[in-house]
Structure formats: C-alpha cells, structure tokens
Amino acid sequence: MALWSGRFVEGADESTQAFGASLPVDKELYAEDIAGSKAHATMLAGCGIISTDDAKAIQDGLDQIADDIESGRFTFDVNDEDIHMAIESKLTEMIGQAGARLHTGRSRNDQVATDTRLHMKRRALALMQANCRFRRVLLEKAEACLGIILPGYTHMQHAQPVLFSHHLLAYSWMFARDFTRLKAAYDAADANPLGSAALAGTTYPLDRFQTTELLGFSHPIPNSMDAVSDRDFLLDIMYAASVSCLHLSRLCEEIILWSTSEFGFVTLSDAFSTGSSIMPQKKNPDFAELIRGKSGRVVGDLVSLMVTLKGLPLAYNKDLQEDKECALDAVRTLEDCLMCASGMIETMSVNEEVMFAQTKRGHLAATDVADYLAKRGVPFRRAHEIVGHLVLLCEERGCQLEDLSIDDYRAECDLFEEDIMDEMRMDKIVDARKTYGGTGTDAVRAQMEEAAASLREDEGICM
Ligand code: ARG
Numbered sequence: 468m469a470l471w472s473g474r475f476v477e478g479a480d481e482s483t484q485a486f487g488a489s490l491p492v493d494k495e496l497y498a499e500d501i502a503g504s505k506a507h508a509t510m511l512a513g514c515g516i517i518s519t520d521d522a523k524a525i526q527d528g529l530d531q532i533a534d535d536i537e538s539g540r541f542t543f544d545v546n547d548e549d550i551h552m553a554i555e556s557k558l559t560e561m562i563g564q565a566g567a568r569l570h571t572g573r574s575r576n577d578q579v580a581t582d583t584r585l586h587m588k589r590r591a592l593a594l595m596q597a598n599c600r601f602r603r604v605l606l607e608k609a610e611a612c613l614g615i616i617l618p619g620y621t622h623m624q625h626a627q628p629v630l631f632s633h634h635l636l637a638y639s640w641m642f643a644r645d646f647t648r649l650k651a652a653y654d655a656a657d658a659n660p661l662g663s664a665a666l667a668g669t670t671y672p673l674d675r676f677q678t679t680e681l682l683g684f685s686h687p688i689p690n691s692m693d694a695v696s697d698r699d700f701l702l703d704i705m706y707a708a709s710v711s712c713l714h715l716s717r718l719c720e721e722i723i724l725w726s727t728s729e730f731g732f733v734t735l736s737d738a739f740s741t742g743s744s745i746m747p748q749k750k751n752p753d754f755a756e757l758i759r760g761k762s763g764r765v766v767g768d769l770v771s772l773m774v775t776l777k778g779l780p781l782a783y784n785k786d787l788q789e790d791k792e793c794a795l796d797a798v799r800t801l802e803d804c805l806m807c808a809s810g811m812i813e814t815m816s817v818n819e820e821v822m823f824a825q826t827k828r829g830h831l832a833a834t835d836v837a838d839y840l841a842k843r844g845v846p847f848r849r850a851h852e853i854v855g856h857l858v859l860l861c862e863e864r865g866c867q868l869e870d871l872s873i874d875d876y877r878a879e880c881d882l883f884e885e886d887i888m889d890e891m892r893m894d895k896i897v898d899a900r901k902t903y904g905g906t907g908t909d910a911v912r913a914q915m916e917e918a919a920a921s922l923r924e925d926e927g928i929c930m
Pocket of ligand 1: 489493548549575576579783785787788789
C-alpha cells in the first residue's frame with residue numbers, strides 16, 4: 468500500500484509502478500538514508516517530539532536493516548517507490564508504531580536531498596583520493612623518465628624538443644586543478660537540508676543545527692525551499708568529473724597515438740591491452756579508447772541534468788528524481804577511469820630510442836638557430852628569415868638542419884661560427900630552456916618538486 472493511500476480510493480495503475488520508481492537507482496544511497504533517519508530520530512527525541520524509547524527502537528531497527536542490506540538478506544519490495552519508502556516500511560513492519568513516528572516533521576523532499584548530499588560528499592572524497600593516486604603515478608613516471616627527449620608538437624607537427632617528463636607533468640597540473648574543482652564540489656554538497664520538510668519548514672520545534680552536527684554537515688541550508696530543490700551541488704561534481712574525464716581522454720588519445728606502429732613511443736603492458744578475435748597479431752589499446760569513449764558519456768550526464776533543471780519552478784518537482792542516475796553514473800565512471808588510467812600509465816613502457824629518433828626529423832633546432840643569430844645582434848625577424856632559407860635548403864637536399872655544413876650556414880650569414888653545430892644538440896636545446904615552467908632539466912626538476920608539494924598538500928586534505 469502506498470504511503471499516501473489515505474487520500475486515494477484507487478490503487479496506482481500497474482504500469483506506473485516501475486515508471487515512477489527510483490529504487491533501482493537510489494538503493495545505492497541506503498547507508499546515507501539510514502544515517503539521515505538515525506540523526507532525525509535522535510534529534511526528534513532530543514527535542515521531546517518523540518519518546519526516547521521510540522528513538523531507541525528506531526535506531527536499533529535501522530541498524531538491523533543496515534546489516535540486512537549489507538549481507539544481502541534484505542528483500543526489496545517492488546511496490547516500494549524509492550529507498551526511503553523501502554526502509555521506512557520495513558522499519559514499521561519490524562517495530563510498529565515507533566517506526567511510523569520516524570517521518571514526523573520530515574518529507575521525502577528534504578530526506579532525498581540529505582541522502583544525496585551525504586552520498587556525494589563521500590563520493591567526492593573518494594574521487595579526490597583517486598585523483599591523488601593518479602597524480603602520484605604521473606609524478607613517479609615523470610621522475611623515472613627524466614632525461615628522455617621527444618619532439619614537442621604544435622598542430623601535430625614537430626615543433627621543439629621537450630622532455631617526456633615535462634609532457635607528463637603538463638597532465639599532472641591539469642589533474643591538480645581537477646582536485647580543486649572536486650574539493651569545491653565537496654564543499655557545495657556539504658550543507659544540510661534536513662528539517663526543511665516538504666518545502667516550507669515544519670511546525671515541530673526541530674533543531675536543524677543538531678542534525679547538521681550529527682550528520683557532519685558544515686551548516687544547515689538557510690532557506691527551506693532552496694534546500695529541497697537545489698541540485699547545483701550535483702552540477703558542480705558532474706562538471707568537475709566532466710573536466711577530469713576530458714583530461715583523461717586527451718591523455719588517452721596521446722597514448723593511443725603513441726602506441727601505433729607509426730609512433731611506437733610507448734608500449735602498453737599486456738594487462739592493459741586486448742587482442743583481436745580474428746587477427747592474431749593484434750594488441751589494441753582498448754582501455755585507453757574506453758576511457759576516451761566514457762568521457763563523452765560523463766559530459767552527457769552533466770548536460771542531461773542541466774536540461775532537467777532548466778525551467779523547473781520551485782520547489783520540489785518529480786523531475787528532480789532524474790538527478791541521481793546521471794550523477795551517480797558520472798562519479799562512478801570517473802572513479803573507474805582514474806583507476807584504470809593509473810594502472811595503464813604505471814605499467815606502460817616508454818621507448819626512449821624511438822622517441823629520440825623522431826627528434827632527428829622536422830628541423831627541431833630551427834628556433835634555436837634563429838635565437839643563436841638574434842643573440843649575436845641580428846633582429847629576430849631577420850634571423851627567422853635566414854633560418855627559413857636554411858630549412859628550404861634542407862628540404863631541397865632532403866636533410867636536416869644538423870646535416871648542413873658550416874659553409875652552408877656561413878653562406879647564409881657570416882655570424883655563424885663552428886659552435887652552431889654544438890648548439891643544435893637536442894639535449895642542449897632542451898636544457899637551454901631554463902625559465903620557470905620551461906622544459907630544461909633543471910626547470911623540470913624544480914617543477915617536479917612543486918608538483919610533489921602540491922600533491923602532498925592535496926593528499927593531506929583527503930587521505
Ligand atoms: N524518489 C524521490 C526522488 O528521488 C524522493 C522524493 C519524492 N518526493 C515526492 N514528493 N514525490 O526525488
């Protein structure tokens with residue numbers, strides 16, 4: 468029988484039962500639903516609204532239900548629309564009258580908002596931890612690879628040589644920003660709606676500050692209508708998850724490219740690759756592709772909730788029930804992706820010689836040759852032109868800047884000396900970029916320390 472059967476003569480049409488239910492999705496919130504109910508009962512007794520005996524019976528009953536759900540003994544009734552009704556009706560079945568008093572001064576509207584916020588705080592924290600673990604993997608890889616040089620690209624064309632560690636650290640900073648966004652999403656969820664009841668507050672002398680403290684929220688939400696209808700905190704975590712998934716997707720795209728025969732820069736471990744059912748030779752970067760693919764779904768989750776919220780009048784509307792499926796999917800997916808990406812990067816081997824061999828193509832030294840002249844007084848624009856001519860000469864001869872003779876150089880400009888040959892060494896070019904944030908070995912070492920310090924600070928917040 469429905470909770471509202473008093474006002475109804477007919478039962479619900481059978482077809483609406485499954486359509487209206489959120490139980491298959493909000494089952495996941497059972498622990499938070501029980502925590503919220505226990506806090507509510509404690510507070511009701513504390514305020515003299517129910518007896519301490521009733522509160523005790525409620526607490527014990529809820530503990531029993533938690534055990535039953537955890538051990539798989541709990542049977543969910545298909546007639547229960549959501550986790551709130553499933554638990555409350557079981558409680559009342561178990562302890563009678565006392566159970567029926569639990570919902571005093573409460574509505575499922577503030578209840579579901581409370582459960583979802585508690586749950587998202589937990590999930591945001593788990594994501595912050597997964598973020599730190601992933602950054603630790605990136606940092607360790609960057610440390611282990613220090614000294615490996617590869618072409619840096621712009622427009623996917625060879626540009627200037629960079630340290631592979633520098634390239635990896637670029638990602639670690641993206642994930643450091645993701646941490647900040649996840650933390651902000653945690654903070655946004657950290658406010659207590661309980662005690663707002665259906666929309667207007669309640670006539671019972673509730674103590675919302677007590678449930679706030681019992682549930683570990685930072686403060687009660689100041690407006691009961693906002694409390695039951697705000698889902699911004701879900702948008703926040705879904706946006707944070709979307710951006711983080713995009714970052715993973717970009718990295719995975721590079722890993723996919725790097726593991727092609729054309730690049731051959733990295734080799735994924737067997738544990739993070741799959742074969743083909745027909746082509747015996749194949750080793751595919753499926754998991755990198757899946758992470759790239761899943762990121763699209765997470766962005767879709769965010770857009771789906773934004774569109775659901777747009778145009779909703781105050782206060783609670785049933786549309787809001789659609790919030791959990793996409794929000795839970797987004798956080799679950801990011802958590803899975805971070806875990807998979809951590810293992811993939813940890814076990815990936817980096818092919819130093821193959822990377823270095825590519826620095827021999829695409830005239831990577833060109834900027835430095837122009838800088839060489841500019842440092843000897845030639846205006847940079849003119850130096851650029853001179854080197855442009857030299858590159859053209861190389862293209863005609865089918866060689867690289869490093870293959871031209873000193874006479875070729877001097878024919879273009881007599882400021883070139885023998886030392887230009889040494890200036891074109893890739894390690895020298897890399898190490899010359901000593902400015903803060905540059906790819907020189909010393910600058911990268913300093914950057915690594917900075918990244919490690921930022922990681923330690925974030926680990927301190929969530930671990
Ligand atoms: N299952 C509902 C949800 O997830 C709980 C709140 C229902 N409230 C109501 N007035 N129908 O949003």
